[in-house]
Amino acid sequence: MSELIVKNGFVYDPLNRIDGEKMDICIRDGKIVKTVRDSAKVVDASGMVVMPGGVDIHSHIAGGEVDTGRMLRPEDHVKDVEVKTAVTRSGVGFSIPSTFTTGYRYSKMGYTTVMNPSTPPLQARHTHEELIDTPMIDKGTYPLLGDWWISLEHIRDGLLEENAAHIAWMLKAARGYAIKIVNPGGLEAWGFGRNVHSLDDVVPNFGITPREIIRGLCKVNTMLNLPHTIHVHTNNLGQPGNYVTALETMKCVEDLAREDRPVLHITHIQFCAFKGEDWARLKSGAEDIANYVNNHSHVTIDVGQVVFSDTTTMTADGPFQFGLYHITGNKWINHDVETETSGGIVPFQYKRSSSVHATQWSIALEIMLLVKDPWKVFMTTDHPNAGPFFYYPKIMTWYISRRAREDMLKKINKRARKKSLLPTIDRELSLYELAIVTRAGQAKALGLKDKGHLGVGADADIAIYNINPERADPAKKFVSARKAFDRAAYTIKDGEIVVKDGEIVKQVFGKTYWVDVECAYNHCRTTRAQADAELKKKFKDYWTVEYENYPIREGFLHSSAPIAVKADI
Amino acid sequence: MLVTLIPKRASKFPIEGKNISPDVFAKKSAKEIAALEMWEGNRKRSIGDLFDIKVDSSSPEEVTIKIEGNVGTVRNIGFRMSMGEVIVDGDVGMHLGEEMSGGNIVVSGNAGSWAGSQMNDGTIEIKGNAGDYVGAAYRGSIKGMNGGKVIIHGNAGHEVGCFMRNGVIKVLGNVGIFAGIHMNNGTIFVQGASQGRAGAQMTNGKIVLAGHSEDVMPTFTIEDVKATVKVDDEKVEGPFYMFTGDLADNGKGKLYVSKPKNPYLSSYDKYLE
Numbered sequence: 145m146s147e148l149i150v151k152n153g154f155v156y157d158p159l160n161r162i163d164g165e166k167m168d169i170c171i172r173d174g175k176i177v178k179t180v181r182d183s184a185k186v187v188d189a190s191g192m193v194v195m196p197g198g199v200d201i202h203s204h205i206a207g208g209e210v211d212t213g214r215m216l217r218p219e220d221h222v223k224d225v226e227v228k229t230a231v232t233r234s235g236v237g238f239s240i241p242s243t244f245t246t247g248y249r250y251s252k253m254g255y256t257t258v259m260n261p262s263t264p265p266l267q268a269r270h271t272h273e274e275l276i277d278t279p280m281i282d283k284g285t286y287p288l289l290g291d292w293w294i295s296l297e298h299i300r301d302g303l304l305e306e307n308a309a310h311i312a313w314m315l316k317a318a319r320g321y322a323i324k325i326v327n328p329g330g331l332e333a334w335g336f337g338r339n340v341h342s343l344d345d346v347v348p349n350f351g352i353t354p355r356e357i358i359r360g361l362c363k364v365n366t367m368l369n370l371p372h373t374i375h376v377h378t379n380n381l382g383q384p385g386n387y388v389t390a391l392e393t394m395k396c397v398e399d400l401a402r403e404d405r406p407v408l409h410i411t412h413i414q415f416c417a418f419k420g421e422d423w424a425r426l427k428s429g430a431e432d433i434a435n436y437v438n439n440h441s442h443v444t445i446d447v448g449q450v451v452f453s454d455t456t457t458m459t460a461d462g463p464f465q466f467g468l469y470h471i472t473g474n475k476w477i478n479h480d481v482e483t484e485t486s487g488g489i490v491p492f493q494y495k496r497s498s499s500v501h502a503t504q505w506s507i508a509l510e511i512m513l514l515v516k517d518p519w520k521v522f523m524t525t526d527h528p529n530a531g532p533f534f535y536y537p538k539i540m541t542w543y544i545s546r547r548a549r550e551d552m553l554k555k556i557n558k559r560a561r562k563k564s565l566l567p568t569i570d571r572e573l574s575l576y577e578l579a580i581v582t583r584a585g586q587a588k589a590l591g592l593k594d595k596g597h598l599g600v601g602a603d604a605d606i607a608i609y610n611i612n613p614e615r616a617d618p619a620k621k622f623v624s625a626r627k628a629f630d631r632a633a634y635t636i637k638d639g640e641i642v643v644k645d646g647e648i649v650k651q652v653f654g655k656t657y658w659v660d661v662e663c664a665y666n667h668c669r670t671t672r673a674q675a676d677a678e679l680k681k682k683f684k685d686y687w688t689v690e691y692e693n694y695p696i697r698e699g700f701l702h703s704s705a706p707i708a709v710k711a712d713i
Numbered sequence: 714m715l716v717t718l719i720p721k722r723a724s725k726f727p728i729e730g731k732n733i734s735p736d737v738f739a740k741k742s743a744k745e746i747a748a749l750e751m752w753e754g755n756r757k758r759s760i761g762d763l764f765d766i767k768v769d770s771s772s773p774e775e776v777t778i779k780i781e782g783n784v785g786t787v788r789n790i791g792f793r794m795s796m797g798e799v800i801v802d803g804d805v806g807m808h809l810g811e812e813m814s815g816g817n818i819v820v821s822g823n824a825g826s827w828a829g830s831q832m833n834d835g836t837i838e839i840k841g842n843a844g845d846y847v848g849a850a851y852r853g854s855i856k857g858m859n860g861g862k863v864i865i866h867g868n869a870g871h872e873v874g875c876f877m878r879n880g881v882i883k884v885l886g887n888v889g890i891f892a893g894i895h896m897n898n899g900t901i902f903v904q905g906a907s908q909g910r911a912g913a914q915m916t917n918g919k920i921v922l923a924g925h926s927e928d929v930m931p932t933f934t935i936e937d938v939k940a941t942v943k944v945d946d947e948k949v950e951g952p953f954y955m956f957t958g959d960l961a962d963n964g965k966g967k968l969y970v971s972k973p974k975n976p977y978l979s980s981y982d983k984y985l986e
Contacts, residue, residue, distance in 0.1 A: 216853070217853050218851065218852040219850075219853040
């Protein structure tokens, strides 16, 4: 029995409504408990902030595309080399860090759970291999299912129950956590060199629209009782004027909301909050987006904050990446077209001097600050698309300190500065609110019941930062706050101290979450046996892999953590 | 300050020599220099382990490093140097003068690949041959040599000046294929023969081939015949065919190819009438 007590810290635990109260946290065998014996090891957190371990709802850290991005960019790695230590392995950092470095850097910032937001089911094995090799954090991955032929056929034929049963099978086959939808219909069209441009464009060869795909999969998500909502990257991403598409996407599932619970997560919404007819007239659509989110409870969003840095963009949105390749003239890779989705990779540099990039930076901050309820909006950089994840501490200071924002605002493009709404926004997030947007809210949206809080029974994933809110206002002393978030005083993972003073002291390997849906095939026109037989036939006719080889065995995951749910069908 | 390094033994393993640079040696005693880190394969060593060191600190301002003997397995000599001089009496390894921004390097023997890669200023003179990627960008990067001068008295390998952005590379011997590939600006002069495909995907800059060239890429278009060409303030006697390209990349680069050494190019004459 290993016991630990974190003493005298200022605890910020929003899920249990604890706001900076000075208290002790007791840990036994990796879980938070009420009391421990006197012999428990003591972590002195006096004068420090104690929060649940950070949770990242959307960060591309593993998979075929991430790895191809690594291969595309040797020049990205050479400038950021990590030497091995007695505890850690060597690796490289910058925009697409190697798996071990990814784990270490997250852990040093006090993060303990990270979700990899996209994997083509066909490449799930590769994704899981890399996730297994990513130490220090618990993880999961979302299979891309918005352009999956069988889903599209089911939706076209109105067979939603059958589709739900099939998606339950797919989630298990890919050991996935949630349904990821990227540019619905567009990726399928991209396989034939085309795209869709609105929610009501017809997807070639299927005769259905993106609206029908989103609504269909949203209903499926509800039927399956999945812990997370559908995770949507909208159509028209990265196009001027696309805030309309984002609003329409949110509106299109309004009537499917149940009991004030969210049914839709729009990811990296900054990339689809552009107003204006073209790049020269680009304006922020943040106010419209924030207004909508403020008035509706069926949607959560993450921001996709731009940081000014050299990075590598990678999404399953092949047509978007193709456009980006033309804008930048950079090298690129068209990826995954042979799988259930598509994809593209383009190196990219966000420059303060560019009015478009600076406006994007401003949009993401405006959305974060204009959405009143922090439980609806989360901090991400869509790593590595808008910037590498290890810039989070810098972003946190922009949230908690108006002065930090103004410092950056002074340095950005003049035209972008003029258009920015930031000077009109006084709001500074409190540490309590910061804990929501960086962990508690994300864990809640993911439906991870043991994460993101410090109540009895929760996983003992804890971040301790050397910030004393009694002594100095972090909004004023934002530089030292940034340093504290950058190098956690302690990170505790499953009850073990893994980081001390910003250095890894112990290497641990986290769990892989996936959803195990129990599905009885009620209300389906086919039985399980018939559905299997049909699927087997399809594999034989169309696939390059065998039906038997497609699913990943549970034993393949080193530390499998299934979340059992019972479907309504 | 004159520092003389004499290799104690030949090594068959690559040696990481980033610390052999006037900027690092400046204001250091013989003892401090001897303690500087070097890696021989996967073993950590110091300069003192691998070299005998003599320090003459009579003029402490200007640092000259003299290496007496072959250091063909030592890479990254003169890495990021900004001043002083490195004189090598023998061969050197890969990445000579990488990212240097000033000073001189003179090598009496041969140099490995990537000599002057990503350099910004200063000069490198190699009396023997050089390997591939002289003045090139790092793998994957589009930022090659951005200034300074590289003179090679012998031959150079393939892809001389890959992604070159500025500066001058002179090769008095022959070059391999793809001299000036992806070049953006600057000048490459080749006195000897070229194995062809010079200037592939160049967008700007100047390549002068004074010897025989295996071919001129079909994506270059003939513009003129010039009697002389200026290379780094010197006039080179021609006559030269002048091409522009690479049109596959909307390039405006200039490729000069010697007329007398390449009689097979006379088929272009009819386009000039």
